[in-house]
Amino acid sequence: MKTSIIGSGSMGSGIAQIAAQNGNQVVLVDTSQQAVDKAKAGHEKILARLVEKGKLKEGENLEIVNRITYTTDMSQVVGSSMVIEAIIENLDIKKKVFTQLEELCDQDTILASNTSSLSIASIGSALKKPDRIIGIHFFNPAPLMPLVEIIPAVQTDKEVAVKAREIIDSWGKVTVIAKDTPGFIVNRVARPFYGEAVRIYEEGFADPATIDWAMTELGGFRMGPFTLMDFIGHDVNYAVSSSVFEAFYYDPRYRPNFTQKRLVEAGWLGRKTGRGFYDYGEGAKPPEPVKDQNLGEDIVWRILVMLINEAADALYLNIASREDIDLAMTKGVNYPKGLLQWADEKGIQHCVDTMDRLQREYGEDRYRCSPLLRKMAREGQTFYP
Ligand SMILES: NC(=O)c1ccc[n+]([C@@H]2O[C@H](COP(=O)([O-])OP(=O)(O)OC[C@H]3O[C@@H](n4cnc5c(N)ncnc54)[C@H](O)[C@@H]3O)[C@@H](O)[C@H]2O)c1
Numbered sequence: 001m002k003t004s005i006i007g008s009g010s011m012g013s014g015i016a017q018i019a020a021q022n023g024n025q026v027v028l029v030d031t032s033q034q035a036v037d038k039a040k041a042g043h044e045k046i047l048a049r050l051v052e053k054g055k056l057k058e059g060e061n062l063e064i065v066n067r068i069t070y071t072t073d074m075s076q077v078v079g080s081s082m083v084i085e086a087i088i089e090n091l092d093i094k095k096k097v098f099t100q101l102e103e104l105c106d107q108d109t110i111l112a113s114n115t116s117s118l119s120i121a122s123i124g125s126a127l128k129k130p131d132r133i134i135g136i137h138f139f140n141p142a143p144l145m146p147l148v149e150i151i152p153a154v155q156t157d158k159e160v161a162v163k164a165r166e167i168i169d170s171w172g173k174v175t176v177i178a179k180d181t182p183g184f185i186v187n188r189v190a191r192p193f194y195g196e197a198v199r200i201y202e203e204g205f206a207d208p209a210t211i212d213w214a215m216t217e218l219g220g221f222r223m224g225p226f227t228l229m230d231f232i233g234h235d236v237n238y239a240v241s242s243s244v245f246e247a248f249y250y251d252p253r254y255r256p257n258f259t260q261k262r263l264v265e266a267g268w269l270g271r272k273t274g275r276g277f278y279d280y281g282e283g284a285k286p287p288e289p290v291k292d293q294n295l296g297e298d299i300v301w302r303i304l305v306m307l308i309n310e311a312a313d314a315l316y317l318n319i320a321s322r323e324d325i326d327l328a329m330t331k332g333v334n335y336p337k338g339l340l341q342w343a344d345e346k347g348i349q350h351c352v353d354t355m356d357r358l359q360r361e362y363g364e365d366r367y368r369c370s371p372l373l374r375k376m377a378r379e380g381q382t383f384y385p
Helices: 010-021 033-052 060-066 091-104 118-126 158-169 191-202 208-218 225-232 234-247 258-266 293-316 321-331 339-346 348-362 371-379
Strands: 002-006 024-031 069-072 084-085 110-113 133-137 145-153 173-177
Touching: 002 010, 002 069, 010 024, 010 033, 010 133, 024 033, 024 158, 024 339, 033 060, 033 069, 060 069, 060 339, 084 091, 091 110, 110 118, 110 158, 110 348, 118 133, 118 234, 118 258, 133 158, 145 158, 145 321, 158 173, 191 208, 191 234, 191 293, 208 225, 225 234, 234 258, 293 321, 293 371, 321 339, 339 348, 348 371
Parallel strands: 002 024, 002 084, 024 069, 084 110, 110 133, 145 173
Antiparallel strands: 133 145
């Protein structure tokens, strides 16, 4: 199978590597020769390391790189069964690329976008035959993160969605189907992981080190929210928060915060600039958390109940199935447990009571309880039998 990837940045190069490792003939296209060269050098280094670690046989690394054509010539995509676009997040530029792709590819070539925040329907509108547009959303770093969200648009033919999913499954990924709505599953449901953590900090309830300690040590999350935001980069994380907020017609539930905006304005973008919520400069000592069990448990529950509420609402609004919502959060962002399963364990009534208490206390729509949780509590239901 010939697969083409457009854009050889962080995501495109990762996706090209996966496709080539799974035996595809790959064409990796970028407008920048420098980006193409960087992707090739990156592949050579990563694959050589996989040989050293015994994860690939001697020589297999070279075979994989040889399967990839690194180019700035878009016409090389001719004859592809599938093209995945992973260029800059700009609708007009993406539309132009898809118009070009349509001219070069066969009628039945699957045309996919790895966009994180644009609607697949809007990208598909650039095509004369939009029934083969689909969202195939990988997570960073693509070769390591198992989850891929498959997002059919309103225009997408059912067969295209089935075929796209089959291909990505055959690459050893865990696929979930998500509705074409802002943030799809993961970037929608995960908003409170950052937003509520910052809110708790802004209220002076606890500092970042304490919140991170609570979420990792008591909550079982692999990384605390502040460490994770510093890792992702505040420019990137703030941009996703803002675009989800706008895309939801300014629903207060997704409102970004000033604290993160100020970090972006100050150029304190996190690890990559040496300073974010934490100082990564030479000799800087990480701040000590306040290891108070009761405080920690309150912090974890407040963030967790907000996450559960989002997950329940995503199910309520048919964004994805119960299983896919839980899989998405465990395989896409390494949550220790699916949120709906967690809701059952905590008790649906307890979730509703906490959301109602928060809303009474703050008087904000941000804390409104999902109608699904309320209905389930009333009827004594659980998400799983
Ligand atoms: N970075 C992430 O964590 C992440 C995760 C999932 C999805 N995404 C999505 O993946 C896409 C790419 O993100 P990224 O982080 O890899 O970006 P990036 O900036 O690392 O790479 C983008 C590449 O696209 C190239 N490019 C720009 N215009 C082009 C064109 N017309 N034709 C060919 N190449 C072109 C650029 O030269 C650059 O090399 C975006 O849509 C983004 O929303 C990103």
